[in-house]
Amino acid sequence: MLMKWAQPLLRQKLKRRAKAEALYGQFVEERFGHYAHASPGEWVWVHAVSLGETRTAGILLKGLREQCPGMKLLLTHGTATGREEGQKLLQPGDVQVWQPWDSQDAVTRFFKAFQPRLGLILETEVWPNWVRCAQQFKVPLVLVNARMSDKSMRQALRWPSLMKPAYAGLQAVLAQTQGDATRLEVLGANVKCITGNLKFDATPDAAQVAKGQAWRSRIAMPVIMLASSREGEERLWLAAWQSFVKANPGVQIQWLLVPRHPQRVHEVVQLIEQAGFLLSRRSSWGEEEAASPPSHAAGSTIFMGDSLGEMALYYSLADVALLGGSYEPLGGQNLIEAAACGCPVVMGPHTFNFAEASEAALAEGAAF
Structure with a gap:
């Protein structure tokens, strides 16, 4: 009910931001789980919230496409800069939409619309309803290139009944460093390995x-x-x-x-x-x-x-x-x-x- 009441506030915020960046005013209904064109299928869902994560996603996707030719990509973002950068990563047949707002209804509609076979979240974006719905729809959710600062860990621990099940519900976590891994494990995450930072694999233009x-x-x-x-x-x-x-x-x-x-x-x-x-x-x-x-x-x-x-x-x-x-x-x-x-x-x-x-x-x- 609280999320339903908050919807008008979010719409107003997007309207204000669209004055500076027009993309925030486009495809707004996608944030609430409504899509003009959506089809369930064997989507590999990659979430890159903003510009930096999207550039990192480009490194990840290069390897994924080499290993899985013909992979169907579902790419989501939270910011206009992320979505604009993400357009460069799309191939024919791929789909790009806004991330669903973390409400039960919006996230459920997202999973019903696309039914991804796998979800790969870049770096930090762990949302309780995403994890809950992924479990309900039997979609493995993996946190990739994961990082967790001391400050972020302390903030998450203020809401242990909400955040600990979210981190524990991830299928796997691939951490950047041992320090990140230790902090993520405090929150209950299943850290499988330490991969280093994908950004080190980037080559400047x-x-x-x-x-x-x-x-x-x-x-x-x-x-x-x-x-x-x-x-x-x-x-x-x-x-x-x-x-x-x-x-x-x-x-x-x-x-x-x-x-x-x-x-x-x-x-x-x-x-x-x-x-x-x-x-x-x-x-x-x-x-x-x-x-x-x-x-x-x-x-x-x-x-x-x-x-x-x-x-x-x-x-x-x-x-x-x-x-x-x-x-x-x-x-x-x-x-x-x-x-x-x-x-x-x-x-x-x-x-x-x-x-x-x-x-x-x-x-x-x-x-x-």
């Missing part, structure tokens, strides 16, 4: 790397990137940069700012302009072969990375990156792509979502 390096060669000053910045961090950075400029008026640095969430780009642009800085956005540089940042603006203008799926380009353009999500208590962001592109990272104190990768990068001198 060679064309993006080459383009980023070519752009870098045209800029005659250090390029520093604020990578995947989160809410609150841009204000901290702007205040620090304003103080630095006043104290060091002759120092020239080219800043590159890439917000983590596309829906925040407008907000961040306003912050930068209110602080008195000029701005040049990636979306204005063009897509043709000769496109590049405006050379006359270097140093006097902050570059804004407002495109999707070009982190390899940005990391290859930068000499060093400040890791977003780590300067506020948000757990940090994935630094593996930065390392793969040869870009050293400076981290803040909050890296609990990627603790092992952060420690390894520090030990190897790839992060500071």
Whole structure:
């Protein structure tokens, strides 16, 4: 009953988000288990909630398709960036829909509509009704590339009667690290093995790397990137940069700012302009072969990375990156792509979502 009453609130939230990202306003009924075109069958259901998980899903799907030619993919997401990125992974016959909201009715309709033979959930998305319905419909549910921070474990343990059966009901869990495995087992999960992080198997886009390096060669000053910045961090950075400029008026640095969430780009642009800085956005540089940042603006203008799926380009353009999500208590962001592109990272104190990768990068001198 509570979930039924909450539906209008969720619809209003989606309506608000659609003002910034139109995709949130499309196929809304899928979130409640209603599908325009659905057929039960031998679907392999892969759930990748957002952009990072979807990119990891691409690595997983490459191996699955090699092992299971002709596999029927049912791909679900929770965010617009995830769904947009997921479109690149689809082959003829595959289906992509929004994840069902975790209510008994919506999830039951999802399982009845598709009747998947297997469910593979990326990293963290364990929902009680998903697990309950998977058991009811006899669908094995596996948590892949699983991670669990101390903070997330403590939060789950606040609701033991709800979350422990959910984790215990998973058919198997494939954990990234021993630490993740230990924390997942505290919640009752059946950890089968430790696989490492699938993101380590990703290869940066060679064309993006080459383009980023070519752009870098045209800029005659250090390029520093604020990578995947989160809410609150841009204000901290702007205040620090304003103080630095006043104290060091002759120092020239080219800043590159890439917000983590596309829906925040407008907000961040306003912050930068209110602080008195000029701005040049990636979306204005063009897509043709000769496109590049405006050379006359270097140093006097902050570059804004407002495109999707070009982190390899940005990391290859930068000499060093400040890791977003780590300067506020948000757990940090994935630094593996930065390392793969040869870009050293400076981290803040909050890296609990990627603790092992952060420690390894520090030990190897790839992060500071």
